[in-house]
Amino acid sequence: MEYQKHDMGSFNLHLIKTDKFRTVTIRVSMRKEITEEEVTYRNVLADMLVYSTAKYKTKRELILKEQDLYSAHVSASSSRSGMYNNINFTLKMLLDKYTEKGIEEEAIKFFSEILFDANVENKKFDEKAFDVIKKENKSIVESYKENTSKYSIIRLLQNMEDKPYKYIEYGNMEVIDKMTSESLYNFYKEFFSKSLIDIYVLGDIDTSKYIELIKKYFVFDTFKRKKISPIIKADKINKRIKTIIEEDNIIQSKLAIGCKIDNLNEFDRNYTLTLYNLILGGGSESKFFKNIREKHSLCYYVSSSVRKLDNLLIIKAGISKENFKETLKRIKKEMKDMTLGKFDDIDIENAVNNYISALSDILDSSDAIIETYVAKDLLNLDDIETRSQKIREVTKEDIIRVSKLVSMSVVYLLEGVKE
Amino acid sequence: MRQLEFKNLDQKYYYEKLENGLEIFLVPYKNKNNYAINYVTKYGSNVLDYKVDGEEKKAPPGIAHFLEHKMFESSDGIDPFTFASKSGTYCNAMTSYTATRYLFEGNKNFLENLEYMINFVNEPYFTDENVLKEKGIIIEEVKQYNDDIECILDLETRKSIYKNHPIINDIGGTVETVSNITKEELYDCYNTFYQPSNMFIVVTGNFDVDECCNIIKNNKYLKEKNKIKKFEVCYLEEPDTVTDSYVKTEVNLVKPKLSYNIKFLFDKDRKFEYSMYINMFLSLVFGNSSKFWERMRNEGKVTSFGYATMNTDKHMSITILAETEKQEELIKDISNEFKNFTIKEEDMERLKKVWIASEVVMIDNISVTLDNIVYDVIEYGDIIDNKTELIRKINKKDMDEILNSIDFDNKSVVVLEPNKVN
Known part of the structure; x- marks a missing residue:
């Protein structure tokens, strides 16, 4: 190319x-x-x-x-x-x-x-x-x-x-x-x-x-604009978790949890955070999937996703309303375990392999290739070759450190009250 | 291995059928990074009653899907997700009305992953305990679909068109049917439908054809499984008329939605042809270049509009879908359009150009090509590698003949309205 x-x-x-x-x-x-x-x-x-x-x-x-x-x-x-x-x-x-x-x-x-x-x-x-x-x-x-x-x-x-x-x-x-x-x-x-x-x-x-x-x-009648930082400033961590429950005439309840992320540097934002999220709740090898879905049958989907530019981590799950407290408890436990280093080298390796595989996927899609150039300008993201190398530089200590920057802020439950 | 080609698309493929009946379709690409593998059984949620070894069996709705979930269980604790992760390979499965597909997609360890996939699909491991655990997960999945408005509309639509055919059941079954599934039922279905003669493998992307073939042909399970068990899928008699011509029901939604459906018989020997002509008809009369859709949008009668088709072993159906606050008016408009449409040859010619261009774009994508092959084999019994030629042959005479064989009054309408506020 x-x-x-x-x-x-x-x-x-x-x-x-x-x-x-x-x-x-x-x-x-x-x-x-x-x-x-x-x-x-x-x-x-x-x-x-x-x-x-x-x-x-x-x-x-x-x-x-x-x-x-x-x-x-x-x-x-x-x-x-x-x-x-x-x-x-x-x-x-x-x-x-x-x-x-x-x-x-x-x-x-x-x-x-x-x-x-x-x-x-x-x-x-x-x-x-x-x-x-x-x-x-x-x-x-x-x-x-x-x-x-x-x-x-x-x-x-x-x-x-x-x-x-x-x-x-x-x-x-x-x-x-x-x-x-x-x-x-x-x-x-x-x-x-x-x-x-x-x-x-x-x-x-x-x-x-x-x-x-x-x-x-393509003739644009405009001056070239100066770039601003797209990143939304990190919020102050709140002392208590806010819980909101609303009802709806549906069968399955929807749990959505917002977590704030504080003080990320560029390397952490582009690399460490991605591995943290993959290990925690970003796929079928994640702690959420293995422990909350597979081991305890609490839900069909439970996952986490990172919003890098918003300094947020969002967790979502589809559950039966009776399982709300139990699911929330287990989610908190998995997050706490990350801060205590309760994850293995194999977890990190899986996440790295997952990441590198996703990089390879990019090369087969014209839209995805264009996205990498957009991300380069927007986020100062490295090129694919560099990314596949730098991801391997993330250590367990880095991941533990980043996990301590993530804190649960708001828990929202859309409670299903339909019979 | 026979070498063949997709006509006019500059892409070769390879085919072989093994002695045990397993079919293999390989499409190697020179300039792609990834490979995609599908291991497919021609067994989906449409199979409920069947006969094997002279015995009649009844399987509950949702069992094919449950079986798909359970295939990911392994006796040694290393499940397919875990194995695939080791090389960063994507792993998934899906059940449809007519098939169950196991998928690996990645760019590393192709041969190892292929071998592993064939093995795990041939190693069923169901215990009372792991069946019980899965029920909790699948029940949540079923409940999720039960809330989904599109799923609700789809279920009501199928029930309004078809009476006895298993397609009236949701693929995942119901909370009740899932709760009662036993490991014995799972083994019965597995042993009957997961045999090589009822299955096929498709591989597209970046891989070596000969190495791939060797892995498949030398696989210990495929070598072992050389007996072909004959089975017969039983369907109750299905009437040619729709079941319910008008259904209205209240659902937790904001904007009313409806489906308008026509049911008809199709010629089994011309199934692909029928589907081409029906799709062209729908595109011209109701598609985004149609005058009908333009009028509906301009008059504010729809905020969302589309169409789909469905078929069973005997019948095909057309479904027009709309989001609308003018339900009754729209139903009349659609009805009139089915009575008074005209199809112009110049419009057909233009659409043929579009479809041929689309074939070129699709062959460029390994996942889409794989999906298309799986679909062809399931629906039509074989890969269709001359679509550009068949498209070119489309003509007004055959279009008229097929449309004339349809009774557009054989229709059902389903309307979903918001819950009334008490």
Whole structure:
């Protein structure tokens, strides 16, 4: 794989040349420091831009055009990374050699129209299109409660500190009710002119040709933004664990536990913490899986996951409500055992092997490869080769030390009261 | 080992059928890091009643899935998850209506892992104690699905379409059926359905074909298991008509959801063809490039919309799925669309292009290719390596013929509404 980075003025262009795939992937990644209101706006804008353009005024027409381009497809996704709101626009298409000469350029042109030639009139998005997208996003905001597992995590975070991780990823009802096609258009202009922008191109490409194509079709009216640290400052550890229990008309109860992580240095954040999480609750070899699920049959799923940029560790489990106290007790015990060094070299080795295997997986996925370059900029994460070496430098003492930086803060139970 | 190829996709594969009936499909890739292995038995949750050695047996719903869980038990304490972890290999299993699959995916120790996998699937170890322990875990899994709105809609949909076929049961069974499973029942099912003649192995990705073959052919269990036990799966008579034309039920949800379903017979000799034409029909009439979907979105009648198909040994069914607050209106709209649709040849040609492009993208991915092979063998009896050619042959005449054989009035509707607040 050959990597080139070019400063294009208003954005950085990353070219990753590889002959491993029959497709070319182009991702336009846009990041802006988060505000709560903009969470809702970023979700709607992402959907709005891929719904129609000035040339293809309905979704149907847009899709028919994509089909004509041998299924070239543009998708948009919005998310939060620590202190950033992100919108990613991705084009995936087959190489010309599998379709027809000129299709790659035509697809890139089509992609640029989605970004820059939106279905807009009089400084407003087309009303009909806006109505459809607003209604669909409203529906998502109204019904996130239906996914009880995700809902329990949302309720957990809402009961923690006043930080961006509290913002509900689906958006906010008040904000969407007040949104108009004009206010969305203003956000569109604002977001495109104030974001940190990176464009990634991955495939069996002629790099000089692609530099020209990108220059031609991607003209951003923005100054290159200075990076801010995406990391949300670690919270003060609270003295007592807060417990919240809410009822719902469901059969299985959902347990969600939020733990704060204090004072991580870069090595710990990128390496030690990952191994700690794998050993504690990150897979079928973890303490949670082996002891709480397999040994005591207390649940079908119980796992932990790390949110590096939020300085949080989240534990979740699906349990019967009678097993709440017992499950919580066992979770606490496993966490305490980690601080007492009650885990073996074999546990560390398994976790390291798991990690290295995941690195290898990356190389077979174009999206995952692009993610590594994103992480490099965002988190100062090392390249794959370096990571596979550095992970082996983590010692048992490091893991014990990091385990003492993790403390349980809030326990949330969505209690199932259905017979 | 026979060398064959996926037509027009620049990808070779290898096939062999052993004397004991086990089939092997190998797809080596030059430029991938990983390998993926599936060891599959053509035995899923759809098998309840069966005859073996002249004896009639009845198995409870959920047993194939329970059996899948129990295969991970080992007498020496080193279970497959642990073994796979040693080389950082991903290990999992899944049960569907028609198959149970054991999966390893990784980039190290291929031969060792392949050998281990064949061994553990051939070493059943069920005790009263380990069966009891598993019940707790599986019951939690079943309860999780019982809360899941999509699962609820899917269950009610199947019950509204089919009457006697085992597909009306959830794959995992119910809390009650799971609670009563015995180790004897597990051994009976294992001994009948986990024999080489009822199983196959698929490997894709980065591996050596000859070394792989050697491991399989020299495996002690596969060499031992050379007797083929004949069995017969028994199905009750299934009516051609739907079971319940309209079902409405209250569920813990916010937005109402519905399914609109059509049931019909299909020609067993043309199953793949039927599925191609039905899928093309659904894509053109209800898919994201259809005028119907555009109208429904513009008129605010749906906030989420899609379709799926299902089949048993005799029948196929179409399911239109929607999230909507205008249930009755939408049902009428769908009904009208089934009566008045038109299919244009130019639309069919455009979709053929899309499907062929999709075949190129899919062959690039070792996991997707593996899934497709497993699906083909289970559903159609063999790998289908000429899909690009079959797609090119799609024509309006055959489309019309197949659509004309369907009675679109043979329909069922399921509506899930929010619990009424008292």
